[in-house]
Each structure stands twice: as structure tokens, then as C-alpha cells.
Amino acid sequence: MLKRFGVSVAADLLEGFDELVASRGYANRSEAIRDLIRDALVQREWESGDAEAAGAVVLVYDHHRRELQARLTRLQHEAHDRIISTMHAHLDHDNCIEVILLRGKPGQLKGIGEKLIATRGVKHGRVVSTTMGKHLS
Amino acid sequence: MLKRFGVSVAADLLEGFDELVASRGYANRSEAIRDLIRDALVQREWESGDAEAAGAVVLVYDHHRRELQARLTRLQHEAHDRIISTMHAHLDHDNCIEVILLRGKPGQLKGIGEKLIATRGVKHGRVVSTTMGKHLS
Amino acid sequence: MLKRFGVSVAADLLEGFDELVASRGYANRSEAIRDLIRDALVQREWESGDAEAAGAVVLVYDHHRRELQARLTRLQHEAHDRIISTMHAHLDHDNCIEVILLRGKPGQLKGIGEKLIATRGVKHGRVVSTTMGKHLS
Amino acid sequence: MLKRFGVSVAADLLEGFDELVASRGYANRSEAIRDLIRDALVQREWESGDAEAAGAVVLVYDHHRRELQARLTRLQHEAHDRIISTMHAHLDHDNCIEVILLRGKPGQLKGIGEKLIATRGVKHGRVVSTTMGKHLS
Numbered sequence: 001m002l003k004r005f006g007v008s009v010a011a012d013l014l015e016g017f018d019e020l021v022a023s024r025g026y027a028n029r030s031e032a033i034r035d036l037i038r039d040a041l042v043q044r045e046w047e048s049g050d051a052e053a054a055g056a057v058v059l060v061y062d063h064h065r066r067e068l069q070a071r072l073t074r075l076q077h078e079a080h081d082r083i084i085s086t087m088h089a090h091l092d093h094d095n096c097i098e099v100i101l102l103r104g105k106p107g108q109l110k111g112i113g114e115k116l117i118a119t120r121g122v123k124h125g126r127v128v129s130t131t132m133g134k135h136l137s
Numbered sequence: 138m139l140k141r142f143g144v145s146v147a148a149d150l151l152e153g154f155d156e157l158v159a160s161r162g163y164a165n166r167s168e169a170i171r172d173l174i175r176d177a178l179v180q181r182e183w184e185s186g187d188a189e190a191a192g193a194v195v196l197v198y199d200h201h202r203r204e205l206q207a208r209l210t211r212l213q214h215e216a217h218d219r220i221i222s223t224m225h226a227h228l229d230h231d232n233c234i235e236v237i238l239l240r241g242k243p244g245q246l247k248g249i250g251e252k253l254i255a256t257r258g259v260k261h262g263r264v265v266s267t268t269m270g271k272h273l274s
Numbered sequence: 275m276l277k278r279f280g281v282s283v284a285a286d287l288l289e290g291f292d293e294l295v296a297s298r299g300y301a302n303r304s305e306a307i308r309d310l311i312r313d314a315l316v317q318r319e320w321e322s323g324d325a326e327a328a329g330a331v332v333l334v335y336d337h338h339r340r341e342l343q344a345r346l347t348r349l350q351h352e353a354h355d356r357i358i359s360t361m362h363a364h365l366d367h368d369n370c371i372e373v374i375l376l377r378g379k380p381g382q383l384k385g386i387g388e389k390l391i392a393t394r395g396v397k398h399g400r401v402v403s404t405t406m407g408k409h410l411s
Numbered sequence: 412m413l414k415r416f417g418v419s420v421a422a423d424l425l426e427g428f429d430e431l432v433a434s435r436g437y438a439n440r441s442e443a444i445r446d447l448i449r450d451a452l453v454q455r456e457w458e459s460g461d462a463e464a465a466g467a468v469v470l471v472y473d474h475h476r477r478e479l480q481a482r483l484t485r486l487q488h489e490a491h492d493r494i495i496s497t498m499h500a501h502l503d504h505d506n507c508i509e510v511i512l513l514r515g516k517p518g519q520l521k522g523i524g525e526k527l528i529a530t531r532g533v534k535h536g537r538v539v540s541t542t543m544g545k546h547l548s
Binding site for chain 4: 291
């Protein structure tokens with residue numbers, strides 16, 4: 001069910017906002033505002049840490065590193081009840097990028113991500129916070 | 138001049154937003170939405186980097202460190218045309234906190250901040266991006 | 275080729291760092307420091323924006339939304355020369371999570387990500403910056 | 412007391428790091444590494460939230476707004492036991508920038524900052540996390 005409410009904004013602030021709406025490719029202001037709201041709610045979800053969240057870990061590594069893939073796979077198996085699925089792609093002859101999708105409490109997801117990123121041979125990694133989507137329409 | 142427009146939001150998203158509005162102490166939804174818009178515009182201002190912006194550098198350091206204050210003051214004088222003013226406070230017997238307010242192009246402000254933070258003896262520092270306020274009502 | 279250099283750190287800073295090394299699961303201090311260095315370099319790569327980078331876009335959306343998947347697929351095809359691959363997973367009966375891996379200049383990757391995130395019906399999205407890994411051993 | 416330890420880093424990673432050290436104006440690698448370590452520790456301090464931290468709130472607002480300064484001052488008085496000091500500067504005929512230095516638990520400091528930022532008429536605000544400096548040499 002959609003609800004509608006009015007927002008008052010000074011003319012020049014609205015002008016700047018309309019430029020942002022256009023440059024990011026939003027269909028209209030409501031779209032853009034819904035995204036700003038959702039992003040603020042997801043951030044709060046991850047800060048409070050109680051509700052189930054979704055997240056992703058992005059890793060870049062050299063697959064030639066001895067034992068590295070075995071180690072990453074082992075860590076993922078230890079967290080298998082939090083992992084939704086994993087994708088792997090080849091950046092060049094040596095470098096791979098891997099994305100692991102996770103669900104669980106934010107603290108758990110951070111912990112799993114930090115361990116994967118800390119693994120010797122991982123060149124770069126990031127934990128990305130997002131949402132299960134249930135309470136965000 | 139205030140302009141008014143309508144926003145359509147799903148009922149449960151609105152519920153989450155109303156909680157956020159209350160917990161952060163906003164008087165009403167319009168207030169909160171204006172802040173989300175302004176923050177997105179300030180971020181874009183700092184990313185594009187062309188217009189004059191305002192910023193702050195926050196430094197924590199031990200004032201007993203030999204030559205440290207002299208060095209920080211010298212760096213600030215080299216950038217005196219970008220510096221608005223500076224505040225200094227005492228955290229305990231040893232530690233000071235200092236805030237330097239700046240105005241100029243985002244790239245310049247980052248550069249000045251990075252040099253201050255990089256000074257030997259500075260324990261922690263951050264560059265904070267904000268706005269001259271002119272185009273944000 | 276590995277190079278070795280010495281770092282001087284105050285005793286209590288080292289103590290805090292050793293706790294961090296342990297809690298994040300690093301094998302040793304060198305591992306942790308290499309990660310701090312790499313993360314600073316990736317940030318700089320994305321800020322300067324000239325070199326080829328890798329990135330990911332994470333999207334959460336309701337696949338029941340009419341035309342949404344078609345629209346997301348169309349946007350991805352328009353950017354097919356920047357997209358490495360895409361993974362899709364089901365969070366619950368309604369919600370999907372999708373990760374799109376990208377390579378290209380940071381500005382391009384941000385632009386593609388912003389358009390995908392701005393698409394009507396996408397509940398939450400983030401652009402994640404990482405690296406092609408070539409210059410990071 | 413200074414402690415010294417060795418770090419092993421691949422040659423090309425070290426090359427990138429040395430460029431970063433130079434461009435940010437660090438005197439040597441140890442300086443830069445100490446800053447990376449301290450920043451990671453301050454982030455953890457703010458995430459765990461138990462120990463006393465220092466912080467700053469940066470506000471930009473139009474001082475002509477009726478009642479605004481009175482309201483900001485009242486909010487600051489309610490939090491007077493957390494506030495170290497405040498600095499105010501004039502950006503132009505209308506706009507002011509104000510920095511409020513705070514000490515206390517990260518959650519409290521965020522709460523005070525969010526309330527100040529949420530006050531009607533404040534154009535932009537940020538909460539900046541830093542440290543009391545005690546455990547960071």
C-alpha cells in the first residue's frame with residue numbers, strides 16, 4: 001500500500017536535488033527520496049545489529065597463491081549456514097575476484113568478512129552491508 | 138521561497154522512516170528529507186570538486202611532543218588563505234584536540250588536511266567535508 | 275619479490291594493534307599492515323579515477339515487480355563491455371539479491387551502479403570499489 | 412617506549428606505498444603506518460562503543476533563522492557534561508559554521524550530534540569520530 005505525503009523544500013535546494021535526480025537516472029523525485037530513506041534505514045539496521053541483514057564480501061586475490069583457495073573454501077564452509085552463494089570471476093591471468101553473499105546478524109557477517117579478508121594472499125577485500133529487503137518496500 | 142511536492146512511499150517504508158525521524162529528533166518528515174537531500178548534494182560537491190566548499194580538520198596530539206605545535210602552526214600559516222579559524226582544547230594532561238576550519242576547493246582542503254594529519258606526533262586526524270551553505274537553504 | 279623494512283611503534287599502540295591483528299584473524303602483523311596499505315592504495319585509485327579498477331554493484335529487489343528484471347537486464351546490456359559477470363540469489367519468496375561485477379574507470383563504474391540502483395523497484399543498492407589486483411601484490 | 416618490528420611487503424606494493432607516503436607528506440614509512448594503525452583502532456573504538464572517545468559535530472546554518480541559535484545553545488546546555496568547547500565562524504553574510512567538541516561514549520556523542528543536526532534550519536552537519544588519545548602513542 002502506497003502512502004503519500006507532502007514535503008516542503010526551499011526552491012534552490014529543490015533545484016540542486018532535481019539535478020541529482022536527473023544525473024543519477026531516477027524516474028522522479030519520489031524514487032530518489034525512497035532510496036535516500038532506504039539507505040538511512042539500512043545503515044541503522046547495521047549499526048543496531050539485532051535484525052537479520054544481508055551482505056556481501058568482495059575479495060581480489062591471486063589464485064596461484066599456494067593453498068589460498070583451499071583456505072578460503074575452508075573458511076566459507078565453517079560459515080556455510082550464513083553463506084547464500086559465491087561467484088568467482090577471472091580478472092587476468094593471475095587475479096580473481098570473488099563475491100560471497102551472506103545473511104545473518106551484521107556482527108556475524110562482519111566477522112566472517114574480516115576473516116576472509118585477513119587471509120594471507122587476499123589482495124583486497126570489502127564487506128558490503130545491505131538488507132534482506134523484507135521491511136523495505 | 139518554499140516549494141511543496143508530494144512523495145509516494147510504501148506504508149512499511151514510511152513506518153521505518155517515521156521511527157528514524159523520531160529517534161533522531163526531527164520535528165517532522167520534511168526536516169528529515171531536507172537533510173537527506175542536503176547530505177547527498179554535499180557529497181556530490183566534494184566528489185566533483187569544482188565549487189568552493191567548507192571543511193574541518195580534527196587533530197588529536199600530545200602537546201609535549203617537541204616542535205609539534207610549531208610545525209602545525211607553520212603548516213597552517215602556509216595555508217592561511219584557506220583557514221577560517223582554529224580551536225584548541227585540552228583532553229587531559231598530555232592530549233589536545235584541535236579543529237581547523239577551512240574553505241576552498243575540496244582537493245585543496247584534503248591536501249591541507251592530509252599534511253596536518255601526516256605530521257609526526259599527530260595521533261589521529263580526520264578531514265570533514267561540509268558546505269559553504271550558499272546553495273543549500 | 276619481497277622487501278623488508280622496519281617500523282617503529284610505541285609500545286601501547288603496538289599492543290592495541292596486536293589485539294586487532296588477533297581479533298580479525300591475521301596470521302601476523304605483516305599481513306595486517308599489507309592490508310592497511312592496500313586499502314589506502316585502492317581508495318586513492320578510486321579517487322584519482324584514471325586507472326582501470328574493478329568494482330561490484332549489490333542490488334536487493336522484489337522480482338515480482340513488473341518489468342524490473344527486464345529493465346535491469348537492459349541496463350546491464352548497455353554496459354556489457356564493463357560487466358564481468360552477474361550472480362543472482364533468492365533471499366525469500368519475494369526478495370532477490372544480485373551482484374554485478376564490473377571493470378573500468380571508477381567514474382564509469384559509479385555511473386553504471388547509480389543507474390542500476392536508481393531503477394524503480396530496487397530496494398537497496400551499493401557500489402563497492404576494489405581493484406584489478408595488478409599493482410597490488 | 413618505542414618497539415621495532417619488521418614488515419615484509421612485495422616490491423610493487425612497497426612502491427605504491429612510497430608514493431602515498433610522499434604525496435601525503437609523511438616523513439617516513441613508520442609515520443604513515445602508525446597513522447593507518449591508529450585509524451583502524453579509532454574505528455574499532457567507535458564500533459565497540461564502550462570506552463570514552465572524543466568527537467566533533469560540525470554544523471552549517473543561517474544565523475538569521477529565528478530561534479535557531481537559541482535552540483542549538485539549549486541543546487548544547489542539556490549535553491554540557493559531554494561538551495568540551497564550541498567554536499563559531501562566519502562563512503558569509505548569512506551562513507555560520509560551528510564546531511562542537513565532545514567527549515563520552517560513542518553512542519552518546521552520536522545521539523547529541525544527531526539531535527543538533529536534526530534541528531530545523533541547520534543546513535548540513537556531520538559527526539566526526541576521533542579519540543581521547545590516551546591509548547594511542
